[in-house]
Structure formats: structure tokens, C-alpha cells
Amino acid sequence: MPNQDPKKSISNLSENDESLIDSNARRYRESKIIADEIMKLDEINKITKNTLILIDLQGLYLSSIKWLNDNDFPIHDGRIPSRFALYLILDVISKIKNDMLSLSGKGAIDYQDLIKKIANREGDNINVSGAVMTNNFAIELFYAPSPLKDLKWELQKNKSSRNSEVSRQFADVSKGKVRFKSMDRDYRVYADFISKLKREPLVVRSEEGFFNFQVDQNGIKFFDEKEVDIRIAIRAMEQCIDKKYDNVCIVSSDQDFFPLHARLKQTGIKTYHADAAKFSNHRNIGRKIKGMGANHITVDMDRAWPLRVITELVEPALYNVSKDELGALCRIFNSLDNNFEIHMFDNDDGTAGFSLYKPLRH
Structure with missing residues (x-):
């Protein structure tokens, strides 16, 4: 079983994040209208x-x-x-x-x-x-x-x-x-x-x-x-x-x-x-x-799929996830020879945060 309250496993969306999602949805609708006109x-x-x-x-x-x-x-x-x-x-x-x-x-x-x-x-x-x-x-x-x-x-x-x-x-x-x-x-x-x-x-x-x-x-x-x-x-x-x-x-x-x-x-x-x-x-x-x-x-x-799962976790249907699952997804992503690595850390409020960086290659 998950080792933590799932609702505390991932940081909440900020107002800026929600605004970006709304903006992308609006842009898609507007672009679809233009595409439909082209199709005519x-x-x-x-x-x-x-x-x-x-x-x-x-x-x-x-x-x-x-x-x-x-x-x-x-x-x-x-x-x-x-x-x-x-x-x-x-x-x-x-x-x-x-x-x-x-x-x-x-x-x-x-x-x-x-x-x-x-x-x-x-x-x-x-x-x-x-x-x-x-x-x-x-x-x-x-x-x-x-x-x-x-x-x-x-x-x-x-x-x-x-x-x-x-x-x-x-x-x-x-x-x-x-x-x-x-x-x-x-x-x-x-x-x-x-x-x-x-x-x-x-x-x-x-x-x-x-x-x-x-x-x-x-x-x-x-x-x-x-x-x-x-x-x-x-x-x-x-x-x-x-x-x-x-x-x-x-x-x-x-x-x-x-x-x-x-x-x-x-x-x-x-x-x-x-x-x-x-x-x-x-x-x-x-x-x-x-x-x-x-x-x-x-x-x-695809090497990027573990990160794709993490980014999808903001969706309501996928919100219930534990920290050990998130940590494992980060570890798998980092093991697949991607151009950057992702690491999870604990915030003061008990939620999880993520940092991305490009490791030095020798």
C-alpha cells in the first residue's frame, strides 16, 4: 500500500499553473476554429x-x-x-x-x-x-x-x-x-x-x-x-x-x-x-x-515516459499517487540516459517538489 497520504504526495497547482492551463485550452479552441475554416x-x-x-x-x-x-x-x-x-x-x-x-x-x-x-x-x-x-x-x-x-x-x-x-x-x-x-x-x-x-x-x-x-x-x-x-x-x-x-x-x-x-x-x-x-x-x-x-x-x-507520467499527475484522475512511486519514476527516468535528470525533494508542508538539472558528463 502507499506509504503516505496520497493527497500530500504532490504539490498543488499554483495560480500561474492554472492560468497557463486555461490559456492553452483557449489557444486550442481558437486554433481549431481557424483549422475548421481552412478545411472549408x-x-x-x-x-x-x-x-x-x-x-x-x-x-x-x-x-x-x-x-x-x-x-x-x-x-x-x-x-x-x-x-x-x-x-x-x-x-x-x-x-x-x-x-x-x-x-x-x-x-x-x-x-x-x-x-x-x-x-x-x-x-x-x-x-x-x-x-x-x-x-x-x-x-x-x-x-x-x-x-x-x-x-x-x-x-x-x-x-x-x-x-x-x-x-x-x-x-x-x-x-x-x-x-x-x-x-x-x-x-x-x-x-x-x-x-x-x-x-x-x-x-x-x-x-x-x-x-x-x-x-x-x-x-x-x-x-x-x-x-x-x-x-x-x-x-x-x-x-x-x-x-x-x-x-x-x-x-x-x-x-x-x-x-x-x-x-x-x-x-x-x-x-x-x-x-x-x-x-x-x-x-x-x-x-x-x-x-x-x-x-x-x-x-x-520512450525514455521520456517516466517524466510524462509525473507531469500528468496534476490531472484529477491521476492525483492519487505516493511518494515512493514518484521517487521511483524519477530514478527510472534518470537511469534512461536522458539529457537532464529530475530529483524529488520534500517541501515544508509535506508535499513533493522537483528539481531539474543537466548533469556533467565526463
Whole structure:
């Protein structure tokens, strides 16, 4: 559990900070009005692309948890892991958007980028000779709810066998972990992780599979996620009929989706595949996935993301955070060879402050 009252973990926004946020919001609204006027011009080539992102969530969760555990991050709930997972998903979206723009001819610009350029006072230098593309993305999540409660009950019934392995597995499951044979998974915050991602505006739908497992007097015999892949496949195939989306991207480590990719392409739907779970080890991405060329989206962990999490903590939905989490985010950021370092300190009123500096390099 967090080691401090979360409300005292981060400094309150100053009046200047609140004024800056209001100013940025106002500038965005004004810039959007200008962008919309540009879009009304007859000479502007307007393109709209709709993309559906279908995500096998378990792999993304487990890889995010492992990366945080490897970096000694104190995981209290699903908030911080879900932020890193979201950034990986947004990286996929950004790369799809860039590919769409590259296929739309010279000078093509994304509608949201057009607004940003206007907001940054670059209006006089905007090239609108090419197409202006509006990219709409919808995310759907596929997962099997954690069966820890049922698994614990089955192990409890077999503890009378006096098998030490059963007792060990029962203790692990009681702590939210599943460990047997070569499997070592941490499901402590899986439900909260899923709940946090479902709240994201781009997430429009989710579907549940289930975990199939068996326990006997020797402990867990097998433990496997079921129905998730087939639900993704059915959802993708529905697009061959509905024609609602121009593009479909599958986010999964599974290479069995390639007949699905082929079928979608036959109906004129462009497909992508991203093994986001392998963000820290691209060498383990499957051969078939790598063989998709430009349709394979490679996902990377950005060195700035720990700082991005910290800066987002001023948002009300993310305000509840402990000092040990903040300190760990600072430490991880500093370990990623960024151009500057961030350090946390305690204010007299019990809140946390931050200092940035550029270290001397020898």
C-alpha cells in the first residue's frame, strides 16, 4: 500500500499553473476554429481514415508489469502500469497515422497537427497544398478476467495432500501471483489495470474470454487464457461486412492471425500488426510478424515516459499517487540516459517538489 497520504504526495497547482492551463485550452479552441475554416476551402483535399485497434491485453499487461518490476518500481495498483501501456498503444497509433500520411502524397498533414501548428503560431508557414487527413481511432480491449479467487479455492481444497508445492502455489496465488513450471506471472493489479484503460476516451468496447486451469493434489496442471484470440478474429471479420473502418491493427504476440490479415486485405481493408508486449526486446518478435514489413508496427519505450507520467499527475484522475512511486519514476527516468535528470525533494508542508538539472558528463 502507499506509504503516505496520497493527497500530500504532490504539490498543488499554483495560480500561474492554472492560468497557463486555461490559456492553452483557449489557444486550442481558437486554433481549431481557424483549422475548421481552412478545411472549408474547396481547394483543400480532405481525407478521413478510420482505424480499429484490437488489443490482446494480457501480454501488454504482463510485459508492462515485468518492466516495472525489473526497474524496482513499487506497484500499488494499476494506475502507473496502465499509463505505460497506454503510451505503448498511443505509439502504435502515432506510427499508423504517420504511415497513412506517407501514403497520402507530398505535403499531407494530419488535422490535429494542423491545429497544433496554428496554436504554435506557425500559421504563415503551414503547407496546405497537400491533403488534410482526419484520423479517427477506436480501441477495443480483449482479455480474460483474472481467476485468482477460483484458483486459490482449488488450491485450498488440495492443500490437505501435504504437498509442499501446493502450499507454495497457494501462498503465491494469495499474493496475486501464478508460478508453476516455467510460468511466473503477477496478476496483483490486473483488474485495476483493465479498469483504468477502459476509462480512456479512445476505448469504445471490450470483450471477455476466460482462463482455463486445472488443479490436482500436485498443484496447478495447466493455466491458459481462452477465447480471446477468437473474439479478436470475429471482431476483425465483422469489418469485412460492416466496412466501418479503413484499417485494422491487431496488437498481439500471436502469429496465428495471418490468415485473418490476408482475408481483410482481400476486402480492401489495410491491416497492421504490433507486438507491443515485446517493446523491450524486439528480437523475440515472431518471424511472421516481422515479415509484414511496413505493416508491422515496432513499438519502443520512450525514455521520456517516466517524466510524462509525473507531469500528468496534476490531472484529477491521476492525483492519487505516493511518494515512493514518484521517487521511483524519477530514478527510472534518470537511469534512461536522458539529457537532464529530475530529483524529488520534500517541501515544508509535506508535499513533493522537483528539481531539474543537466548533469556533467565526463
